[in-house]
Amino acid sequence: MQSRVRIESRFRKARSLLFIVWVVASALIVGLTVKLAADRAETAIRQEAGETLAVQRETLTGVLDKYRLMAPLLARQSSVASLFVLDAQDNPQELAARRMAHWLTGMSAALDVAFFFPDGRLLGHARSDFVAQRTGLSGLITEAAQGRLGRAMLWLDPQRRSYAFSSGVRRNNKLVGIVVVYVDFFRVETAWALSNKPIFVTDAQGTVVLANVDDWRLQQVDALRAGSGGYLRLNADRQRGDKIDLTRHLPVLGWQLHVLADPRPITVARVAFGAIATLACLLFGLVALILLRRGEDAMIRHRADRATALRLERKVRDRTRELSRSNTSLSHEVEVRRRAEERLRAAQSELVQSAKLAALGQMSAAISHEFNQPLAAIRSYSETGQRFLDLGKAGPARDNLGRINALVDRMAELSRTLLSFARKPGQTIGPVPLRPVIEEALLLARPRARAAGVDIFVDEKLTDLHVCGGRVRLGQVFVNLVNNAVDAMATREDGWVRISARRRDGRVEVTVSDNGPGIVSADLQRVFDPFYTTKGPGEGIGIGLSIVDNILRDFGGTITVHNRDEGGAIFTIDLIDAATGDGTGKDAGGDAEAREKVLV
């Protein structure tokens, strides 16, 4: 969150800075564009006006040149000189002069051609008020009399203007007359009127002598410029704004030719290009703003992702540290537990051993009876055998010795089983043949059962069965179960215990049932609890079945108990069938306890 605020403030600053840069750059660009556009437009206007100026200058000088030459040429004509000679009646040739003037005017398209005597008297002319009113005539005559080309701009009013050229007519080197040619500007101004630009000519005094704008004629150019609205006030088309004034000097006449160009295209170009440049700058600014925003968003997102990743990494690191810590403490705990388990196992095995010895103690009276009985028989057989030998009856004596041998074998078998049973068992688990285990157990338990009048039956089907377990501990299971059954039937005459077995779903199920009183239903599950006993003090401490349960669990088996419908209890043992090949293998050497037994 903090980093987001930091990034936003950094981008805000960058935005402000960029905004200032953008404003300055935009102002420069717009200004430059406007100036360039205006310059270009002005150049174009000036170029066009310049062309107009050049053309009109040529037109004007062409016209004036024609008439400038016309006056001296006429003056040199003998026909013109002869006009100034008196006729036969000593009268001036006015009619001839008038005719000549008309003819010349018609031919040259001049405004007028006039013939004067050197003293200023008019001989004849074609038309024009200038002659009648003798406008500028004295100057023209004086200049011509001096042998120069006289010239003068003449006007009566804005509509009547002319330029006059004068030349002296000489006969025998004597001035006899003056020819004046009046130029008609009508055609020139008519040609200019076709142009959409104001075109005018000012003389040395700044008077507008020719113009294609009617109102401007004979005005002072300064007044035109300075008046309110400048050139425009008098402008026929009443356009607003200043005009561009392009001038060209006309050297012979000392005049200035003006062409006024409309500057509006400059304004239009200025506005149009200014608007385009402004729009482009705005667009650029908008795009830059969008890009900046996107960049800001992307950076904020990137930072957020990074922060999340870092947080996650830190979390993972912390969790890993925690895990490795708890792993260490777990392995320590496992070690502690392993040791405790080892101790428990040792204690259990001690308990198993104690319980076994207790069972042996229980059975000792019966077993000693089992030893005493053959011993007594051996004594009796040996005594009668001696007597048979004394009597020289070797045959019966040999029979007795054979019986003694058989009894000794039986006792040795019992003794070996006893020793094996009394030994501390190993912890190895492997395939164990069920029948021999049960027979060995019964070898120890049967004497007591017999003493109590209880019959023990063993199912023939046991023969082929092998289970996973330890031989001595499995034997202890059956000794316990049979002893308990015998205890339960202590008061019965016709008591029996039956051991049967069967294969079931890859397991071996062994049942030990009896026809005793059974177990109180409420206590059925408690019989496997340690120290549960119904026997009196000195008869039992209640750990037998608990040890049986533990032993069978070690073998991967279970034990359950029910009461038979006909009366009596039935214990069901479920063990792994070693023949199904579930990894234990029938002869895989798991019968280690058996091998221990052989060594005893």
Ligand code: ADP
């Ligand atoms: P203990 O034999 O020392 O009492 P056990 O754990 O071997 O300890 O037996 C617990 C109790 O289970 C016995 O006291 C007895 O009440 C009951 N019991 C065991 N087997 C039988 C049986 N076959 N018939 C009836 N009761 C039995």
